[in-house]
Amino acid sequence: xxxxxxxxxxxxxxxAVLAAGRNPFGLTVERVLSxxxxxxxxxxxILVGTNNYLGLSFDPACIDAALQxxxxxxxxxxxxxxxxxxxxxxxxxxxxxRRFFGKGHAIVFSTGYQANLATIAGLAGEGDxxxxxxxxxxxxxxxxxxxxxxxxxxRHNDPDxxxxxxxxxxxxxxxxxxxxxxxxxxLGDTAPLKEFVAVKRRHPGSYLLVDEAHSFGVFGEKxxxxxxxxxxxxxxxxxxxxxxxxxxxxxxxxxxxxxGLELLRVASRPYMFTASPNPAAMASVTEALHQIERRxxxxxxxxxxxxxxxxxxxxLGFTLAAPLSPVIAIRLPDEATAVRAWNLLxxxxxxxxxxxxxxxxNGACLLxxxxxxxxxxxxxxxxxxxxxxxxxRLEMQAAAE
Amino acid sequence: xxxxxxxxxxxxxxxxxxxxxxxxxxVVTPATELGADLNIDSVAAMDLIMEIEDHFEIDIPVNxxxxxxxxxxxxxxxxxxxxxxxx
Ligand SMILES: Cc1ncc(COP(=O)(O)O)c(C=O)c1O
Numbered sequence: 132x133x134x135x136x137x138x139x140x141x142x143x144x145x146x147a148v149l150a151a152g153r154n155p156f157g158l159t160v161e162r163v164l165s166x167x168x169x170x171x172x173x174x175x176x177i178l179v180g181t182n183n184y185l186g187l188s189f190d191p192a193c194i195d196a197a198l199q200x201x202x203x204x205x206x207x208x209x210x211x212x213x214x215x216x217x218x219x220x221x222x223x224x225x226x227x228x229r230r231f232f233g234k235g236h237a238i239v240f241s242t243g244y245q246a247n248l249a250t251i252a253g254l255a256g257e258g259d260x261x262x263x264x265x266x267x268x269x270x271x272x273x274x275x276x277x278x279x280x281x282x283x284x285x286r287h288n289d290p291d292x293x294x295x296x297x298x299x300x301x302x303x304x305x306x307x308x309x310x311x312x313x314x315x316x317x318l319g320d321t322a323p324l325k326e327f328v329a330v331k332r333r334h335p336g337s338y339l340l341v342d343e344a345h346s347f348g349v350f351g352e353k354x355x356x357x358x359x360x361x362x363x364x365x366x367x368x369x370x371x372x373x374x375x376x377x378x379x380x381x382x383x384x385x386x387x388x389x390x391g392l393e394l395l396r397v398a399s400r401p402y403m404f405t406a407s408p409n410p411a412a413m414a415s416v417t418e419a420l421h422q423i424e425r426r427x428x429x430x431x432x433x434x435x436x437x438x439x440x441x442x443x444x445x446x447l448g449f450t451l452a453a454p455l456s457p458v459i460a461i462r463l464p465d466e467a468t469a470v471r472a473w474n475l476l477x478x479x480x481x482x483x484x485x486x487x488x489x490x491x492x493n494g495a496c497l498l499x500x501x502x503x504x505x506x507x508x509x510x511x512x513x514x515x516x517x518x519x520x521x522x523x524r525l526e527m528q529a530a531a532e
Numbered sequence: 533x534x535x536x537x538x539x540x541x542x543x544x545x546x547x548x549x550x551x552x553x554x555x556x557x558x559v560v561t562p563a564t565e566l567g568a569d570l571n572i573d574s575v576a577a578m579d580l581i582m583e584i585e586d587h588f589e590i591d592i593p594v595n596x597x598x599x600x601x602x603x604x605x606x607x608x609x610x611x612x613x614x615x616x617x618x619x
Contacts, residue, residue, distance in 0.1 A: 263594075265578050265579070265582065272594075275594060275595075276595065281591075281593035281594075281595065282593060282594040282595065283585070283591050283592070283593060283594065284578055284581065284582060284594060285582070286582060292582075295586075296591070299589065299591060300591065488573065488575065489573040489574050489575045491575075492575065493575070493579075494575070494576075
């Protein structure tokens with residue numbers, strides 16, 4: 132028995148994708164010149180798939196904060212917070228998150244992935260039930276697997292289905308933890324949080340967790356996410372998020388008004404048994420959080436950029452998966468066409484994400500773009516011209532076959 | 533209803549719900565593999581499970597779905613949950 136036998140179907144599919152050009156799952160950006168430009172295969176490439184929503188990865192104040200913190204506190208924490216203790220920076224960043232959200236409790240984690248693992252598996256114990264949206268991110272599914280609770284699934288963005296499932300579970304004891312995302316990362320659609328909150332309120336003993344990984348810093352007047360934009364922050368029990376996108380660092384967080392959140396520090400393995408985030412990340416994220424508070428114009432800019440690309444792609448005749456948001460997914464008819472289109476764009480100096488099943492809902496084959504506040508309107512126009520050329524080449528190739 | 537007919541009825545209903553995954557002409561048996569024979573990946577499996585849950589008014593926890601390879605396994609899971617619901 133070869134330990135790698137199980138990967139045969141995966142390898143066959145990977146070979147087919149590689150045969151069509153370069154490896155979309157192993158691309159190297161040789162140098163990063165700015166939040167929106169990198170060097171790929173020696174070519175200057177416009178980056179339109181980074182999740183660097185506010186463009187803060189090169190912000191001078193964030194960089195200075197990270198440098199200063201490294202000089203003061205070193206490169207790593209070399210251990211977990213239960214073993215080595217917390218650094219002042221962890222505590223201060225948690226305070227900053229409490230203030231930013233106006234919530235009583237906040238915890239930072241080493242990544243957003245671990246924030247979901249720690250929060251979901253920590254909260255939902257034996258006898259409880261997790262109700263997860265069917266389009267959930269891998270970190271949510273893995274949190275469910277790690278949890279002692281049972282998980283059931285409801286249809287994506289379908290509050291009525293959630294309502295029926297909760298009704299069916301009413302005689303089962305235990306708490307119910309509903310898990311949804313604010314902005315869905317692949318298609319760029321948002322959750323109807325108002326309706327989800329209303330459903331939650333109809334079922335005593337149920338709690339709502341919203342992963343605002345992609346919506347934090349982007350949605351809502353203050354940048355607190357889709358729950359703020361929908362005016363339902365009071366109805367959301369737990370907000371989870373990441374530092375890896377609009378905050379341009381690495382790490383994750385959870386905030387809540389429930390004092391019980393603090394128990395995760397002594398009861399949740401993905402918090403307890405991994406090294407805490409390093410000083411540089413804490414410091415740049417603390418500064419980035421200030422900037423989200425102080426610079427609402429960043430939000431205005433990313434939405435204007437998103438609209439420019441969204442409208443332009445629609446005019447070029449592309450089929451877009453969702454209404455306007457900073458995540459714009461283009462539907463292509465099949466995997467081969469999507470791979471070809473992605474390669475043509477890289478050839479032309481445009482980087483977007485290639486998203487294929489089973490990583491996408493309903494077998495969709497997508498080119499996924501994410502905008503940044505740091506994109507210049509001229510860059511977006513250039514991206515649109517290159518998309519137009521790609522579209523024409525695809526049509527020519529299709530006609531030739 | 534004898535247990536046998538009930539089991540048959542559940543298997544029939546489950547195969548009925550396979551819908552678009554059902555290969556034209558081919559016979560679905562309890563040994564038919566969901567992945568290898570019917571091309572049902574993890575995402576498609578979730579949709580199928582939700583249809584089955586709504587049809588039978590039962591809850592099939594996701595962690596049990598992972599152990600399921602064949603249509604027979606799936607029908608077995610449904611049978612267990614239907615029995616649990618009937619007490
Ligand atoms: C919805 C969602 N949740 C969580 C994460 C995990 O965040 P991180 O990259 O910080 O691990 C991501 C993205 O990576 C995501 O898209």
